Amino acid sequence: MRTAGWLVLSAAIVAGLTVAVSPAAEEPPAGPTTPPGEANAPAAVQPPTSTVPVTPKDAAPPPSVTIIGASDAHGVLGRDVRSAADEDMGRIVDIIVDRTGHVRAAVIDFGGFLGVGSRKIVVDWNAMRFGKIANKKDSITLELTKAQVAAAPEYKEDTPMVVLGASGSLQPLQAIQ
Numbered sequence: 001m002r003t004a005g006w007l008v009l010s011a012a013i014v015a016g017l018t019v020a021v022s023p024a025a026e027e028p029p030a031g032p033t034t035p036p037g038e039a040n041a042p043a044a045v046q047p048p049t050s051t052v053p054v055t056p057k058d059a060a061p062p063p064s065v066t067i068i069g070a071s072d073a074h075g076v077l078g079r080d081v082r083s084a085a086d087e088d089m090g091r092i093v094d095i096i097v098d099r100t101g102h103v104r105a106a107v108i109d110f111g112g113f114l115g116v117g118s119r120k121i122v123v124d125w126n127a128m129r130f131g132k133i134a135n136k137k138d139s140i141t142l143e144l145t146k147a148q149v150a151a152a153p154e155y156k157e158d159t160p161m162v163v164l165g166a167s168g169s170l171q172p173l174q175a176i177q
Contacts, residue, residue, distance in 0.1 A: 080139040081108055081128070087146045096122060096161070105163045108142075110149055120155040124165030 081089040094107035105122045112118030129141040142149070143166040153162050 076106070076130075076140065079136075081106075081142050082139045083142055083144065083146055085145070089142050089144075089146065089149055090118070090121070092140070093120065096163075105161075107155055108149070121149055121152045122155045122161045122163045123149070124163050127164070127166040 076092050077095070079092050081092060083089050090108040090110035092106050093109045095103055096105040096107065098104050103125050105125055106128060107120050107122055109118050110121045123142060123144065127143045129143065131141065132138050144164055148164065152164050155161050
C-alpha cells in the first residue's frame, strides 16, 4: 500500500510539472476604452495575433524526480555535534564543497553560551559519523576531542581555511586547471 501511495505522489508531481498553455494567453488584448466625457474616438488598429504557439528551439527537458524516504536521508544543518566522549562540540552551521561539488568539510559553531562567545571551526567531513540521526534530536559524532577543536583557528569566510580532520584522513585540495 505504501508503494502505491508513492506511485500516486510521483505521478502528481510529474503532472504538476507539465506546462499547459492558458487559453486566455492566446486571446488578443482588449481594445482601448473611451474615457468618460469624450466622444467615441476611432479604435486603434491591432495587428493580428499569431495563433501558433511559440516554443524555443532549445526547450529544456523536464526535470528528473527522485523520491527519498523519510527514514533514508536527513538534513544536517543545525544538528548538534558531540565528541566520542559525548562532549558538546557545537552545531553544524554550514557545509563546505569544492569546485566539483564534492562535500569537503562542515562548519561548526563551537563554544560559547547561547551563541555568545562562540566561533566557527571547520572540520573534515570524513571525521564525522552519522550513525544514528533518525530524528532532529539525534546528534552527529566528531572524531576529535574538545581540546583539539578548541585549539583550532577560527573560520572566516573568503579567507584560507584550516580544516581539522582525524589523523591522516584529509587530502589536500587539488588545483583544477
